[in-house]
Amino acid sequence: MVEASKTQSKSTAEEGGLDASLRSILGYTVKRTSNILQADAAGVLDRFGLRITTFSALVVICDHPDVTQSQIAAALNMERSNTVLIIDALEQAGLIGRHRVPTDRRSYALRATLEGMKIRDAAVRALAEREEVMLHDLSQEERATLMALLVRIRAQP
Amino acid sequence: MVEASKTQSKSTAEEGGLDASLRSILGYTVKRTSNILQADAAGVLDRFGLRITTFSALVVICDHPDVTQSQIAAALNMERSNTVLIIDALEQAGLIGRHRVPTDRRSYALRATLEGMKIRDAAVRALAEREEVMLHDLSQEERATLMALLVRIRAQP
DNA sequence: TATTGTTATACTCTATAACTATA
DNA sequence: TATAGTTATAGAGTATAACAATA
Numbered sequence: 001m002v003e004a005s006k007t008q009s010k011s012t013a014e015e016g017g018l019d020a021s022l023r024s025i026l027g028y029t030v031k032r033t034s035n036i037l038q039a040d041a042a043g044v045l046d047r048f049g050l051r052i053t054t055f056s057a058l059v060v061i062c063d064h065p066d067v068t069q070s071q072i073a074a075a076l077n078m079e080r081s082n083t084v085l086i087i088d089a090l091e092q093a094g095l096i097g098r099h100r101v102p103t104d105r106r107s108y109a110l111r112a113t114l115e116g117m118k119i120r121d122a123a124v125r126a127l128a129e130r131e132e133v134m135l136h137d138l139s140q141e142e143r144a145t146l147m148a149l150l151v152r153i154r155a156q157p
Numbered sequence: 158m159v160e161a162s163k164t165q166s167k168s169t170a171e172e173g174g175l176d177a178s179l180r181s182i183l184g185y186t187v188k189r190t191s192n193i194l195q196a197d198a199a200g201v202l203d204r205f206g207l208r209i210t211t212f213s214a215l216v217v218i219c220d221h222p223d224v225t226q227s228q229i230a231a232a233l234n235m236e237r238s239n240t241v242l243i244i245d246a247l248e249q250a251g252l253i254g255r256h257r258v259p260t261d262r263r264s265y266a267l268r269a270t271l272e273g274m275k276i277r278d279a280a281v282r283a284l285a286e287r288e289e290v291m292l293h294d295l296s297q298e299e300r301a302t303l304m305a306l307l308v309r310i311r312a313q314p
Numbered sequence: 315t316a317t318t319g320t321t322a323t324a325c326t327c328t329a330t331a332a333c334t335a336t337a
Numbered sequence: 338t339a340t341a342g343t344t345a346t347a348g349a350g351t352a353t354a355a356c357a358a359t360a
Contacts, residue, residue: 017232018217018220018221018224018228018229018231018232019213019216019217019232019233020220021216021220022213022216022217023308025284025285025288026194026288026292026300026303026304027191027194027195027197027198027284027288028213029304029307029308030187030190030191030194030307031191031194031195032234032307033187033191033307033308033310034184034187034188034190034191035234036310036311036312037183037184037187037188037310038184038188039312040184040312040313041184051326053326053327056176056179056185059176059178059179060175060176060179063175063177063178064175067175068341068342069341069342070340070341070342071175072175074175075174075175075176076176077189077192078327078328078329079328079329079330080341080342080343081328081329081330081331081342081343081344081345082327082328082329083342084342084343084344087342104336104337104340104341105335105336105337105341106335106336106337106340106341106342107336107340107341107342108341108342127182127184128182131182131183131184133313134310134313135183135310136313137309137310138306138309138310142306143183145302145306146183146303146306146307147183147186149295149299149302149303149306150186150187150189150190150303151180151186151190152294152295153190153193153194153291153292153294153295154193155193155196155197156197156290156291156293208349209350210349210350225318225319226318226319227317227318227319235350235351235352236351236352236353237318237319237320238319238320238321238322238351238352238353238354239350239351239352240319241319241320241321244319261317261318261359261360262318262358262359262360263317263318263319263358263359263360264317264318264319264359265318265319
């Protein structure tokens with residue numbers, strides 16, 4: 001990769017060179033890339049009044065009508081308690097509704113509204129267009145390879 | 158993390174399937190992988206009394222003696238103001254020292270102590286060993302490919 | 315004027331414990 | 338007793354504005 005072979009010492013080092021040894025740690029490099037993509041996606045979603053957390057929950061609800069908050073928490077790997085404000089925000093924005101379940105009055109069946117579906121579709125499309133820009137240097141095959149390699153990394157005991 | 162129970166589910170039998178359409182978004186998948194690696198690394202670093210932020214700063218200081226806080230902020234892509242508590246923690250742990258610079262009395266020259274160097278070496282080694290476990294399913298070539306693809310993703314205007 | 319370190323502040327995400335109402 | 342949703346709270350990470358000392 002780029003080694004910025006500059007023989008200069010630190011005071012005039014270019015902006016990004018001081019973390020060279022950290023970049024050889026996969027976790028660090030994945031985090032950096034993740035931050036870039038997250039910041040970019042946040043900017044896109046902001047135009048729809050969504051944050052990454054609310055967008056993610058909205059997609060799950062659209063895809064799985066009558067899903068419960070606990071199931072969303074499990075799917076998105078977050079705590080149940082933290083779904084409350086997220087679902088509140090979606091409900092107050094009129095994008096989803098909480099519906100009572102006759103067979104189990106403890107839980108809500110969450111369903112997207114027509115507006116929620118519309119916003120979701122537009123946001124997904126905008127994200128896809130934007131990701132096309134972010135990934136323009138990578139071929140379709142490279143993108144598939146990247147995705148395939150990423151999902152092979154799992155939590156280990 | 159463990160979902161022991163079973164057999165019952167609403168729309169799908171699998172536990173983690175509700176976010177299927179999100180997983181096709183690269184940013185989402187990168188973030189998930191990043192979270193897994195970050196949580197794992199945090200556990201390793203905790204044994205050395207370090208967090209990811211303090212570890213990262215410590216490495217930069219060890220690699221670049223007399224670096225300033227502003228340079229660390231730029232290298233790690235964080236705000237100058239947020240380096241203060243991080244450097245404080247490293248200094249109070251005796252891992253680095255703030256030294257005055259005669260030529261510019263506004264800034265500090267940061268240098269690792271012998272103990273700081275020792276901790277850094279041990280932490281880097283422990284992280285590498287642990288990453289070996291996390292990546293045991295990936296060949297050396299696949300790891301190199303993954304890293305190479307990740308660094309080709311950059312912020313776009 | 316501009317920059318370095320600093321303080322104060324705030325917002326988001328995340329995590330835990332405890333409560334309620336149901337089951 | 339066990340679970341779903343909720344509340345309260347706390348810790349990190351991150352971001353901005355403003356200030357004093359120094360350049």
